[in-house]
Amino acid sequence: MPPVPCGSRLQVRGAVFHHQLTATVTGCLLALGSRPPVRPTAPRIVTLPGDGIGPEIMGPAVRVLRALGDFATEEHPVGGASIDAAGTALTSETLEACRQADAVLLGAVGGPMWDTTDPDAPRPEQGLLGLRKGLELFANLRPVRPSPALLDASPLKRERIEGTDLLVVRELTGGIYFGDRGRRNGSAYDTCAYSTAEIERIADVAFRFARRRVTSVDKANILETSRLWRETVTRMAAEREDGVELEHLLVDNAAMQLVSRPADFDVILTENLFGDILSDEAAMLTGSIGMLPSASVGAGGPGLFEPVHGSAPDIAGTGRANPLAMFGSVALMLRYGLDMGNRAAALESAIDRALENGLRTPDLGGEATTEVATEAVLANLQEGE
Ligand code: IPM
Ligand code: MG
Numbered sequence: 001m002p003p004v005p006c007g008s009r010l011q012v013r014g015a016v017f018h019h020q021l022t023a024t025v026t027g028c029l030l031a032l033g034s035r036p037p038v039r040p041t042a043p044r045i046v047t048l049p050g051d052g053i054g055p056e057i058m059g060p061a062v063r064v065l066r067a068l069g070d071f072a073t074e075e076h077p078v079g080g081a082s083i084d085a086a087g088t089a090l091t092s093e094t095l096e097a098c099r100q101a102d103a104v105l106l107g108a109v110g111g112p113m114w115d116t117t118d119p120d121a122p123r124p125e126q127g128l129l130g131l132r133k134g135l136e137l138f139a140n141l142r143p144v145r146p147s148p149a150l151l152d153a154s155p156l157k158r159e160r161i162e163g164t165d166l167l168v169v170r171e172l173t174g175g176i177y178f179g180d181r182g183r184r185n186g187s188a189y190d191t192c193a194y195s196t197a198e199i200e201r202i203a204d205v206a207f208r209f210a211r212r213r214v215t216s217v218d219k220a221n222i223l224e225t226s227r228l229w230r231e232t233v234t235r236m237a238a239e240r241e242d243g244v245e246l247e248h249l250l251v252d253n254a255a256m257q258l259v260s261r262p263a264d265f266d267v268i269l270t271e272n273l274f275g276d277i278l279s280d281e282a283a284m285l286t287g288s289i290g291m292l293p294s295a296s297v298g299a300g301g302p303g304l305f306e307p308v309h310g311s312a313p314d315i316a317g318t319g320r321a322n323p324l325a326m327f328g329s330v331a332l333m334l335r336y337g338l339d340m341g342n343r344a345a346a347l348e349s350a351i352d353r354a355l356e357n358g359l360r361t362p363d364l365g366g367e368a369t370t371e372v373a374t375e376a377v378l379a380n381l382q383e384g385e
Contacts, residue, residue, distance in 0.1 A: 016119030042070040043338050046101040046302075048094070048131075051080040051114075051124055052311025054323035060323045060374040061105060061330050067381055068334070068343045074101070078131070079109025079311075080122035082193030083128040095134045103337035104131070105188025105330065108311035119183065124311075132172050137206045137296035137304055138198070141332075142168040142279045144262075146286040149355040153364050156259060161285055163263035168282055169206040170275025172296055174198045175225070178271045184342055194225045194271065199232040201299075204268035207236065213245040217254040217270040217278065229271065251278070258282060283308050288363040290321070293328030295336050305333035315362075319369045322361035327351055350380035 049058035065071050076094040077085050089109070109124040116123065130136070146154060146167045154161045171194075178193030188298070206214050216233045218226035230248055250259060251325045253275045255305040255348035258265070258278065264286050270278060283292035292308040307325030315321055327347060335344035360366020361373055368376070 004162070012332070015317075020239045032116060039332055044072045044074065044100070045333075046094075046098050046104045047073050047075045048078040048098075048104065048106040049075065049081070050078050050107040050109040050113045050127070050311065050318040052108055052313045054079075054109070056316070056319070056321050057307070057323040057326040058105070058107045060370060061326045064327055064330055064347065064377060064381070067378055068347060069340075078106065080111050080128040082127055083114055083122045083124065084262055086304060087122065088129040089122050090130035090134070094127075094128065098131060098135060098304075099301055101302050103302045103333045104135070105333055106304055107304035107326070108307065108309065110311045110350050111313045113317070129177060132296060133178065135296075135301055135304060136173065136298040138173045138298050139169065139202055139296065140168075140170040140172040140275065141205075141209075141295045141297070141336075142170065142275075142282065142308060143332075144168065144282045144285055144292065147352055147355050149352070150287040150291070150364065152284055153360075155287075156262070156285060161262060164265075164285060166262065166265040166268060166282065167209055168268045168270070168275060168279045169202065169209065170279060171198065171202040171271045171297075172275075173272075175272035175372060192223065192225050192271075192273075194228060196228065196232055197330045199229050200236065202271060203236050206267050207240060207242075207244055207248055210244045210267040212243075213247060213266045214270050215247050215254070215265055217249050217251050217268060219251050219274075221250060225271070233269065241251055245311070250280040254278060254282060271332075279308060288322065288361075289325075290361065290363040291325050291328070293325050293332050295329070295332040296334065303333070303337040305329040305337060319371065320362050321370050323370050323373050323375075324351055324355075324361070324364050346381065347377075350377050350383075352382040353383075 003356050047058055047062060049055035049197045062073055074097060076097050078094055082089050082094065097234050106170065109128050114124050127169050129285040146161055151158050151161060170229050174194050177193040181190045217325060218229045220226040220230045258281055268278065280289060286292060295303055295305050297303040307329050309325055312321060331344040331347045334340040356370060359368055359373055359376045361368045
């Protein structure tokens with residue numbers, strides 16, 4: 001099917017778009033901020049392995065990338081690794097290298113050795129937040145489509161989960177994550193603020209990706225930012241003529257609906273903190289948080305692609321990390337960040353075939369190590385050629 005025209009100069013996803021795997025939505029994402037597709041040399045990828053299992057899944061990701069073509073990679077520290085090396089979670093060298101790259105691939109940040117309640121001590125997460133803000137990555141896309149082979153690995157019954165294919169569109173550079181915070185006279189405060197413009201640009205992304213419905217999630221019965229959110233999204237929906245439906249859910253209700261009727265959702269649009277929480281919940285629908293990739297894109301430079309699962313310090317160093325969310329993030333990078341949709345699709349089907357052939361890492365109830373999982377995907381990649 002031909003792509004659906006959208007906006008004056010864009011063509012957004014084809015009508016057969018599957019959020020995670022099969023779409024040709026490069027027009028949308030390139031316009032959202034990725035670099036132009038034509039380049040004379042190999043794409044330049046900055047890799048940021050980070051902490052915990054980050055480096056253990058980044059190595060395999062680079063192997064997979066090399067199996068797919070010619071890419072120039074350059075590694076930099078971020079998070080706890082950067083705190084240890086340079087005293088700060090994000091150095092200006094790392095940020096500048098990312099700005100110059102065609103795309104950024106990140107493992108994970110954080111770990112107990114850097115945990116502190118001292119507000120003045122550096123924290124690994126500042127590395128990630130600094131990258132999001134510094135690269136203006138305001139839109140975080142978290143596609144949730146359980147692989148057919150994994151339907152029985154979901155904590156939900158097969159009949160509930162079957163047909164689930166949803167996209168969480170999370171606002172990533174505003175809200176309580178970036179508001180004023182501090183301590184005063186024995187109290188602490190965090191501030192949540194959103195401007196109309198911030199809400200409009202993320203809602204626009206959600207509407208562009210929607211096939212039938214945008215579910216906007218807020219807490220408008222309590223929060224003023226949520227009331228502005230709801231008002232803005234409602235106005236934008238009324239101005240559109242593409243037949244995309246809009247529904248509003250309060251965040252507590254959304255958390256419940258997500259496990260009771262996941263297949264009914266199409267695009268879930270929400271603010272930064274709610275998106276953080278709901279996307280972990282949605283990730284588990286796929287059987288394991290070790291399966292969920294994500295793409296963060298913005299208005300200008302390169303996108304950032306990372307698995308949702310985090311640094312998993314409990315299994316770091318054991319060789320048991322599931323690399324599939326990282327591979328999925330490589331696929332999102334190829335498609336959305338580098339306009340290499342064919343290679344993305346090849347990688348995604350190699351992942352699916354490996355799972356169909358029985359690949360199961362410990363988080364999926366099996367015993368495959370990171371190395372075994374990587375070999376399985378590489379073997380399927382070669383077979384698919
Ligand atoms: C995520 C993570 C981050 C977040 C942390 C590591 C700062 O949980 O990407 O969902 O809260 O956004
Ligand atoms: Mg999170």
